[in-house]
Structure formats: C-alpha cells, structure tokens
Amino acid sequence: ETGVTQSPTHLIKTRGQQVTLRCSSQSGHNTVSWYQQALGQGPQFIFQYYREEENGRGNFPPRFSGLQFPNYSSELNVNALELDDSALYLCASSLGGSTGELFFGEGSRLTVL
C-alpha cells in the first residue's frame, strides 16, 4: 500500500512568484485536504477536494487554489506569494469526505524570500 507522497520536499521562491505543490493520495482514498503549518503552530485547513470538487475551504484568500484529478492526486497553487506564505504545506488523504482520520504526507517546505 502506497502512502501519501508530496513533491517537491523543499523549495524557495521570491515574493510575487507562483508555486505549485503536488500530492499523490494513498491508494483507495478519494478525498484530499491541504493544510498549512507555520513554524511552531498546528496545521491550518486550506481546503478539501472530494471526487474532483472543492467541498470545503478554510480562511485563505482566493490566491490559494487547487485541483484534484481523476486518479485522486491533487495540486495546490499559490499565486502572488507573500513572506507569510512560508510554511510547511501538508497534504492529507482519506476515504470519504467527512472523516477526521487523515493520512498525511511529509509535506512541502516553502520558503518565500
């Protein structure tokens, strides 16, 4: 059974640039959620995709957007990067769109200079 994989693991961008992060969900899981974890903080919910549709969003601006593909993999896109976007971005997959038992990847560490 393949777990949740994310890429890239680390990246550095400058203010104003755009970034795309990728996630492959665990085998058999049809739901993907994205979380942002700043240093020393708990993860914060960005949004969730269930069967290719966004069906829940946290308190993040529209420049955070996403996609889910037919194979349930997902992308997180962030436009017009700001310094405060520096964080660990976590992807989590689950079976079903309403369970809190999530399987997290190891994250993508984004640094914005």
Added chain:
Amino acid sequence: EDQVTQSPEALRLQEGESSSLNCSYTVSGLRGLFWYRQDPGKGPEFLFTLYSAGEEKEKERLKATLTKKESFLHITAPKPEDSATYLCAVQHGGATNKLIFGTGTLLAVQP
C-alpha cells in the same frame, strides 16, 4: 468560534516517568476529537479518535480520554521513542473533514 488549546507547550520527562497532556476545546457540535503525533520534519500521524464524553482509547503506552470540555493524553512509562509533538484536533458537524488543530505539546523523553 471553534478553538483548541493544548498544555503544556513543552514537557520533558525521564524515561519511565508517567504524565498527561491536556487539550481543552470549544466547538459547536463536536463530531470528533483527534490525537496525532508529529515527528520533526514529518507529517502528523493519526493516533486516536474520541467521539463522546467518557470514551477512552488505548495504544501501547498511550491512553486518550474525553470529557465535555477537554481531552487528556496519558503517557505511561514513556520511552525515548515517544519523543514527538502531540497534536489535538477537533472536527465539528459538517460535510468536510476539516480539523481545527491546537499548537501541540512538544514531548521530550530522556533516557
């Protein structure tokens, strides 16, 4: 507003020294309370789900309990490999699996 507060922020124990971590919460319509473990540089790993006051779950040296306002994670005779950040999260009623996380307790167990 849904909120989760964890204490202490950090805890240092000697191997074998039992203790408890606290998670207090306010949420409109608790659907579930979750404990996760996070090792440095890794994503959180699911430990337990608790659904109603009075419920208890155990796994090896860990035991989670739930009341109407808080949850405790009891660690009995910890070992150095139990060192990690322990995160508490709540899920309220709704059609998503959105979790509200606390800031975690950083546990260090010294041999």
